[in-house]
Amino acid sequence: TKKVKMRKIHLLLATATIYLCLPAAECVFEKTIESFLKELSVRMCHPIPNLGLPALDPLTVNHAETAMDNKYLIDFTGSIDNFKVHGLSDFVINKLSINIVPGVTRSTINVTFPYTYLKSIYTAKGSLAYILNLAGDGNAETTITDFNFEISWRIKASIGPLAITALKIDMLLGDLKINFDNLLEEERINNFVHALVNEMGVELLGDIWNYEQPTAIDKVETIINSKLPDLLKLITGGNGGEGPPVFDGVEPDCKSE
Structure with missing residues (x-):
């Protein structure tokens, strides 16, 4: 009938209008997120109370302890003191693509951390399979070059x-180097383990991530969805004018000119 045809025409026009507006809306989201990340990077040496974040560059853990006792495999106790991670604010945004149509195209954020440096005082006591005795006590240093992180979703x-759904996380390391004082009792084995990790650490971590990826991604997706509405309000400033801006009171002075 004529009324049905007119309804179809109106629906097509409405759909076309929405899709014509989508690129502009997506562009606004992309610019907003990019601006947020840039503003974050120049403040990461300070705590950011409105995000509930401590200072992130350097990220500092004053003290932590851990223990593991898997029979016949690992008997281990360890601790870290004055643990610091440097370089987290030096990220480079390689790709930022936001798609807001449900269930269609993926959104993607890809960043690279050119150089990340970890340093701590540590202890590591115990054994591996009752064969290798851990004797770690001293400085621990790790350097990571060109750490690439990509997250995408629908x-x-x-x-x-x-x-969000269908979350995907990919991580690649350009290079990894470690130096742990006195990690193993036997010096020759200690030197061999360091050489092995420094030569094959990237591949080993890749294998570990591939093994743990499904479980980790499920947990991350659940956390993101539980925080997503509040996170979007913070990033976009869409709080209806209530409350202070996200970076209120945090000076953008963490990067030298």
């Missing part, structure tokens, strides 16, 4: 709260 097609 917007979940749902009438409920905004959520």
Whole structure:
């Protein structure tokens, strides 16, 4: 009938209008997120109370302890003191693509950390399979070059709260070097383990990530969806004018000119 045809035409026009507006809306989101990340990078040497974040560059842990006792495999106790990670604010945004159509195209954020440096005082006591005795006590240093991190997702097609789905995380390391004082009792084995990790550490970590990836991604996706509405409000400033801006009171003085 004529009314049905007119409804179809109106629906097509409405759909076309929405899709014509999408690129502009997505561009606004991309610029907003890029601006947020840049503003964050020049403040990461300070705590950011409105995000609930401590200072992130350097990221500092004053003291922590851990222990593991898997029979016949690992018997281990360890601690770190004055643990610091440098370089987290030096990230480079390689790709930022936001797609807001549910269930269609993936959104992607790809960043590289050119040089990250970890240093701590540590202890590591115990054994590996009752064969290699750990005697770690001293300085621990790790350098990571060209750490590339990519996260992508789709917007979940749902009438409920905004959520993401099909989360994917890819990580690549350009290079990895470690130096742990007195890690193993036997000096020759200690030197061999360091040489092995420094030669094959990138591949070993890649294998570990591939093994743990499904479980880790499920947990990360759940956390993101639980925080997504509040996170978007903070990033976009969409708090209805209530409360202070996200970086209120935090000076952008962490980068030298």
